[in-house]
Amino acid sequence: MLLVDNLLLAPFNSLIWVFKEVHKLAQQEIDGEAEHVAHALSELYMQLETGELTEEQFAVQEKVLLDRLDEIWEREEGAGDAAEQTDESEEHDRDD
Secondary structure: OHHHHHHHHHHHHHHHHHHHHHHHHHHHHHHHHHHHHHHHHHHHHHHHHHOOOOHHHHHHHHHHHHHHHHHHHHHHHHHHHHHHHHHHHHHHHHHO
């Protein structure tokens, strides 16, 4: 019986595994994007200190990078809030 169940559920288990892998890779890409922006910010500060950039150029580029970083953090918080809401609704369903 167990072997038959495994055979019948194999396509679904494979599909779930694929979705988990895609999610993991997407999360790694988001994390990498935040690190990339932070690295770009530190390079920008070094360019300002060495005189390669003027204050005006620095302010424009810094605003762009900080806005991008804020968007990344908002996406992460939104994903976390959605996961919390899902957990809360599952707990509520179990209580009923």
